[in-house]
Amino acid sequence: MARRRRKQLPQGSFPATIESLSHDGRGVAHIDGKVTFIPTTLQGEEIQFHYSYRSRKHDEGILDSVDKASDERVEAGCAHFGICGGCSLQHMAAEAQMAYKQEALMDAFERIGNVTPEAVAAPLHSEPWGYRRKARLGVRHVFKKGRVLVGFRERGTSYLADIRHCKVLHPSVGEHLEALGDMIMTLSISEQLPQIEVAVGDDATVMIFRILEPLTESDEKTIADFCAQREWTPYLQDGGPQTVKPLHDAATLTYSLPQESLQFEFLPNDFTQVNSDINRQMISQAMEWLDLQGDEKVLDLFCGLGNFTLPLARRAESVHGVEGDTALVERARQNAIRNSIDNVSFDVANLYDEETPAFKWAKQKYDAVLLDPPRSGALEMMPLVAKMGAEKILYVSCYPGTLARDADVLVNQHGYRMVKAGVMDMFPHTAHVESMALFVKD
Known part of the structure; x- marks a missing residue:
């Protein structure tokens, strides 16, 4: 059977006007009626681009130049932006990034959930550089370059980006990527070390090779x-x-919530929030929104190591x-003891x-329920949660689509606001x- 020939891409640079941004931050244009996605562009910009991919349903392109820039365009803070896939919005002003994310949430509520919040809270934000305390870095010995690369993949490919530093990683790690690669180059197994996991605590940094x-x-x-x-x-x-172990001595990793006088201990490969400042603000906002009075019975679903509990x-x-992870539940119990908290209990359950x-x-009744599910959301839990009789449900989400879907169930099927x-x-x-959403039943 003859092999189908790959469709040849149009050559040269082409003009386009960016009409909107997609859910992953790429600019959206229509060229001859077909949707074309072009990264590192902003709504309203007039640009020149060349094609990088074509299909029957959509095309993709790469920015060549900006003829008319948006007022929201800024100079990227990292020299590797545009090549490294670790960031996608450095060309957008910080205020515009937050507005884009707020708009994405509201769009999901309207389009997927058929719901509208009675009030929209101001975005929580913090220092935009050096914030990332957890990361999984790729490692690859590239013979053509004569180097070992350490970092994130190139945008849209499976290749590692050739980066020397990373400005969003915690500085204790992000400033040492080139030296880290040079060190790995000297190892006998430089080709057999594909990944490094980073975990930065308040007083220690762990690198899992x-x-x-x-x-x-x-x-x-x-x-x-x-x-x-x-x-x-x-x-x-x-x-x-389960095979993760210290090369020599173990480290004690902790993070704190100073406003709560709490300190949490965690293991290097435990799930923790990557951004400690936003985590602190998130906890404070959750407590403010729930406004507990001291006599409530509360359920915390997907509780992890007790971050909200x-x-x-x-x-x-x-x-x-x-929580479904037995090890995290044990960590939660130990953190409760560590902080002298005795009015909590835990269960392991899928x-x-x-x-x-x-x-x-x-089967019990609760005054309030907090849930912080993974990206897939908690659709299966919504009818059960609604039956628990809680006056307040606080939903913490890492994906607007599933939050909106689950909000539809709570609001339009079970009478929550x-x-x-x-x-x-x-x-x-x-x-x-x-994002975070508060549901109340009067």
């Missing part, structure tokens, strides 16, 4: 010395998540946290399992939208 072959004694010394110079603690991972316990009569309603905790909602800029310079 994913290795496909054992290290030699010399390799171990090289890694240990390099990390010691930067006050990093090296860990190794030679299999699944323990602040809730400071204000409620009792809080019950439920909250998407059809048997969930049979659990004892799921969405009294307020707003975004939290957890990932500045990206199109990622974190």
Whole structure:
């Protein structure tokens, strides 16, 4: 059978007017009636671009020049922007980024959920550089360059971007990527080390080196010395998540919520929020919105290691946290003990399992429910949550589409009002939208 020939792309540069932005932050233009996505452009701009991909349904292009710039365009803060896929919105002013995310949330509510919040909260925002405390970095030995690259993938490809530093990573790590690659280049397994996971706590930084072959004694010394110079603690991972272990001594990773007088301990590969400042603001806003009076019984679903559970316990009569990860639940229990909190309890449960309603905790009534599900949302939980009789439901979301879908169930099927909602800029310079919504039943 003859192989189908790849369609040749039109050559040259073409004019376009950017009409809007897509959900992932790319500019949207219509060329001869067909949708064309062009990254690093802004609404209203007149630009020149060349084609990078064509299909029957849509085309994609790459910006060549801007003939008429938007007032929201700014100079990118990182020299690698446009090549590295770690950021997508550095060309957009900070205020415009937040407005774009707020608009994305409101659009999802209207288009997917057929709901409208009674009030829209001001976006939560913080320092847009050096904020990222958790990251998974790719590592690749590129023979043509004679170097080991460490960082994120190039925009739209599976190749690693050739970056020397990263301005959104915590400075204790982001300023050392080139040196990190140079160190890995000297290892006997430089081609068998595909990934490094970063975890930055308040007083320690852990680097988890994913290795496909054992290290030699010399390799171990090289890694240990390099990390010691930067006050990093090296860990190794030679299999699944359960194989993560320190190269030598373990580190104690913690983060704090000063406004709550709370400190949390976590392991390097535990889920924690990447942006500590926004996390603190998020907790404060959640507590303010719920406005607990001290006599409430509260349920915290997808509770993790107790990020919301323990602040809730400071204000409620009792809080019950439920999480599917056994290790995180154990961490939550230990964090409660660490902070001398004794009005909390926890259960391990797969909250998407059809048997969930049979659990004892799921049959009880609560005054308030907080849930912080993954990107897939909590559609399966909505009827159960609605039956718990809670006056207030606080939903923390990392994807507007599933929040809007679930809000539709609470509002249009179970009689809750969405009294307020707003975004939290957890990932500045990206199109990622974190949000919070409060539902009340009178």
